[in-house]
Amino acid sequence: MTSSLGLVTPHTFTFGEAEPFVLESGATLGPVTLAYETYGRLNAARSNAILILHALSGSAHAAGTHAADDAHPGWWDECIGPGKAFDTERYFVICSNVLGSCYGSSGPTAENPQTGRPYGLAFPVVTVGDMVRAQERLLDHLGIERLLCAAGGSMGGMQVLEWAAHHPGRLRAAIPLATTARHSPMLIALSEVGRQAIYADPAWNNGDYYANGHKPDAGLAVARMVGHITYLSDASMNQKFGRRLQTREQYGYEFQTEFAVESYLKYNGNNFTRRFDANSYLYVTKAMDYFDLTQPTGSLAAALAGASAIKFLVVSFTSDWLYPSYHSKDLVRALHTVGADVTYLDIESTWGHDAFLLEVDTMTRLLGSFLDRLAQEEGVARP
Amino acid sequence: MTSSLGLVTPHTFTFGEAEPFVLESGATLGPVTLAYETYGRLNAARSNAILILHALSGSAHAAGTHAADDAHPGWWDECIGPGKAFDTERYFVICSNVLGSCYGSSGPTAENPQTGRPYGLAFPVVTVGDMVRAQERLLDHLGIERLLCAAGGSMGGMQVLEWAAHHPGRLRAAIPLATTARHSPMLIALSEVGRQAIYADPAWNNGDYYANGHKPDAGLAVARMVGHITYLSDASMNQKFGRRLQTREQYGYEFQTEFAVESYLKYNGNNFTRRFDANSYLYVTKAMDYFDLTQPTGSLAAALAGASAIKFLVVSFTSDWLYPSYHSKDLVRALHTVGADVTYLDIESTWGHDAFLLEVDTMTRLLGSFLDRLAQEEGVARP
Numbered sequence: 001m002t003s004s005l006g007l008v009t010p011h012t013f014t015f016g017e018a019e020p021f022v023l024e025s026g027a028t029l030g031p032v033t034l035a036y037e038t039y040g041r042l043n044a045a046r047s048n049a050i051l052i053l054h055a056l057s058g059s060a061h062a063a064g065t066h067a068a069d070d071a072h073p074g075w076w077d078e079c080i081g082p083g084k085a086f087d088t089e090r091y092f093v094i095c096s097n098v099l100g101s102c103y104g105s106s107g108p109t110a111e112n113p114q115t116g117r118p119y120g121l122a123f124p125v126v127t128v129g130d131m132v133r134a135q136e137r138l139l140d141h142l143g144i145e146r147l148l149c150a151a152g153g154s155m156g157g158m159q160v161l162e163w164a165a166h167h168p169g170r171l172r173a174a175i176p177l178a179t180t181a182r183h184s185p186m187l188i189a190l191s192e193v194g195r196q197a198i199y200a201d202p203a204w205n206n207g208d209y210y211a212n213g214h215k216p217d218a219g220l221a222v223a224r225m226v227g228h229i230t231y232l233s234d235a236s237m238n239q240k241f242g243r244r245l246q247t248r249e250q251y252g253y254e255f256q257t258e259f260a261v262e263s264y265l266k267y268n269g270n271n272f273t274r275r276f277d278a279n280s281y282l283y284v285t286k287a288m289d290y291f292d293l294t295q296p297t298g299s300l301a302a303a304l305a306g307a308s309a310i311k312f313l314v315v316s317f318t319s320d321w322l323y324p325s326y327h328s329k330d331l332v333r334a335l336h337t338v339g340a341d342v343t344y345l346d347i348e349s350t351w352g353h354d355a356f357l358l359e360v361d362t363m364t365r366l367l368g369s370f371l372d373r374l375a376q377e378e379g380v381a382r383p
Numbered sequence: 384m385t386s387s388l389g390l391v392t393p394h395t396f397t398f399g400e401a402e403p404f405v406l407e408s409g410a411t412l413g414p415v416t417l418a419y420e421t422y423g424r425l426n427a428a429r430s431n432a433i434l435i436l437h438a439l440s441g442s443a444h445a446a447g448t449h450a451a452d453d454a455h456p457g458w459w460d461e462c463i464g465p466g467k468a469f470d471t472e473r474y475f476v477i478c479s480n481v482l483g484s485c486y487g488s489s490g491p492t493a494e495n496p497q498t499g500r501p502y503g504l505a506f507p508v509v510t511v512g513d514m515v516r517a518q519e520r521l522l523d524h525l526g527i528e529r530l531l532c533a534a535g536g537s538m539g540g541m542q543v544l545e546w547a548a549h550h551p552g553r554l555r556a557a558i559p560l561a562t563t564a565r566h567s568p569m570l571i572a573l574s575e576v577g578r579q580a581i582y583a584d585p586a587w588n589n590g591d592y593y594a595n596g597h598k599p600d601a602g603l604a605v606a607r608m609v610g611h612i613t614y615l616s617d618a619s620m621n622q623k624f625g626r627r628l629q630t631r632e633q634y635g636y637e638f639q640t641e642f643a644v645e646s647y648l649k650y651n652g653n654n655f656t657r658r659f660d661a662n663s664y665l666y667v668t669k670a671m672d673y674f675d676l677t678q679p680t681g682s683l684a685a686a687l688a689g690a691s692a693i694k695f696l697v698v699s700f701t702s703d704w705l706y707p708s709y710h711s712k713d714l715v716r717a718l719h720t721v722g723a724d725v726t727y728l729d730i731e732s733t734w735g736h737d738a739f740l741l742e743v744d745t746m747t748r749l750l751g752s753f754l755d756r757l758a759q760e761e762g763v764a765r766p
Binding site for chain 1: 407408410504507508565566567568569571572573575576578579580582583584585601602604605608609611612615617620621623624625626634636637638640642643644645648649652665669672673675704707
């Protein structure tokens with residue numbers, strides 16, 4: 001597949017060598033590495049930077065390709081590039097891999113300097129707050145005092161809200177998509193089932209499997225299958241698969257994958273084990289489960305009191321049962337309470353949670369015009 | 384716990400010794416045993432029999448207790464007994480364990496007469512149609528030509544619909560609750576994730592684990608956890624658990640069960656492995672996945688053409704996302720097309736799929752008055 005951005009270069013940024021990074025838990029971590037990529041150019045006023053935040057299984061590779069023969073471009077390539085929603089002719093787009101992940105940032109797969117071997121479960125539990133404070137160090141490193149915008153869906157949206165609530169002076173606008181300010185018990189339950197599937201795999205070996213040549217792939221695949229069901233909707237599964245059999249003409253009356261929807265899950269579950277780490281799955285889902293902006297006061301409006309000068313574009317999707325629209329509506333209500341400038345859209349879509357990635361035309365129009373107005377109001381010069 | 388029915392006696396009925404039972408797949412099975420229980424007495428006209436059909440993990444033990452110190456009565460004890468919805472002073476209530484299950488009926492845990500050991504995966508794949516045809520043999524054995532009613536929720540409701548569509552002459556009324564005439568791809572996907580969790584457990588050993596002293600408990604527990612999430616709703620989980628921590632005052636920043644919803648899932652998942660068989664989980668979910676009354680014509684009305692003389696009480700629940708109300712509405716539409724007498728209620732409830740078991744007061748009023756009218760119209764004498 002081709003990308004309008006062409007080849008892009010992965011970067012890393014390391015900090016906390018001299019003084020370790022203090023996590024929300026009180027634990028310390030150092031050195032800390034973040035993998036990141038950038039697209040487009042920073043303007044002279046350093047006012048055109050947009051930070052893209054990724055979801056559970058995402059990486060810093062949001063757009064472009066790493067090699068001429070790459071099978072796929074970055075995960076949000078359809079929205080990042082020249083003339084796209086995040087127009088790289090106008091904006092300097094940054095995406096970094098979150099702390100705890102396995103795509104080049106510090107996480108359980110990284111080398112533990114104390115042992116010279118991968119951290120495994122010796123890696124400290126991190127929070128969305130920690131992820132964002134690490135990104136803040138990256139912005140310092142890149143010399144960006146204030147972002148034009150932070151944008152992301154799902155866990156990416158949680159990071160956007162964390163930025164807005166706890167670092168409001170560092171962004172002009174925020175685009176949280178298909179997300180929540182407070183992980184619900186249903187979301188925690190779904191995370192926990194995925195984690196239990198990993199724990200249940202003997203190859204997981206309490207997180208110590210990197211030297212064994214045998215990873216907990218079976219458990220991770222089951223976790224991912226649960227995830228895939230939650231990213232779709234009843235309606236989209238009816239449209240996409242129905243009760244179609246994958247290869248057979250009639251029921252086989254045996255325990256083989258035979259419905260098309262079963263093949264889809266199995267394929268994606270197995271595929272995931274080739275690109276993601278089981279321990280990272282534990283860390284990143286745990287960070288999501290801990291996410292609750294209403295703490296410690298119990299009031300979301302109180303948490304967002306400092307965000308009144310930020311412009312928000314909040315988007316939910318009618319068939320997203322993982323992050324149902326009421327989460328976004330609660331957020332919008334809190335933002336109105338603090339007097340923030342909010343645009344909210346509950347988009348009619350049958351694509352479930354995945355809609356924020358799949359409804360490309362709608363998202364392009366919506367994000368594009370929001371950013372366009374924002375850039376004009378802010379007098380953001382082209383690079 | 385006490386039951387108004389007191390002690391009840393489990394029975395078994397065996398058939399197919401001389402001539403084996405031919406399954407929908409074409410495979411044969413014999414002998415076939417069904418475990419069953421009955422409550423109340425058959426009247427002289429044999430016109431007051433009600434067949435209760437159970438769901439995925441249910442058994443023939445629908446009401447009463449098996450011993451004075453039983454911790455729990457049967458699974459629908461709140462609705463079966465003197466003066467209850469299924470009033471045992473008036474009706475002869477029968478419940479049999481489905482084919483493929485592990486509560487006394489023929490299934491993978493039963494002895495394979497060819498080997499003298501449990502069947503395991505040598506047990507043939509059965510369908511909801513097979514389950515119902517086996518129940519028909521039981522009715523013949525009990526001397527019941529025509530049921531006053533067949534009633535059940537979830538997979539029990541599928542059996543009710545199978546009775547109505549393919550054996551309409553043998554029942555006067557049908558009560559399908561929280562169910563569907565056609566298992567959707569989302570339901571298949573959820574079944575398959577549970578099965579994959581079992582397959583992924585090395586102790587499953589391709590279904591051959593009965594002699595190993597080591598069952599695939601870890602896999603079955605994960606499958607059940609997925610199930611439990613689907614039986615609840617986002618709203619009921621918010622009410623029941625919220626983000627409450629089970630024992631801690633604050634986050635532990637480690638991979639332990641700490642949220643109340645996690646404890647609930649873990650407890651129920653582990654508990655299930657002490658009472659259910661992993662292979663039976665495969666067989667029963669597969670039967671549900673194959674269930675599609677619209678086949679072979681593609682028309683549900685065509686499938687129900689013979690059911691026009693049956694009175695239906697169809698019930699769905701607003702927060703049931705596993706069997707959303709549209710399934711019941713499609714069914715009601717088809718029943719109207721064939722001219723059946725249908726009462727349909729979409730009950731406002733936050734309890735999700737479990738509502739059919741939990742909304743006891745509503746169900747008691749509803750089922751009780753439906754049966755009351757039915758018994759009067761039919762001139763059903765007390766036993």
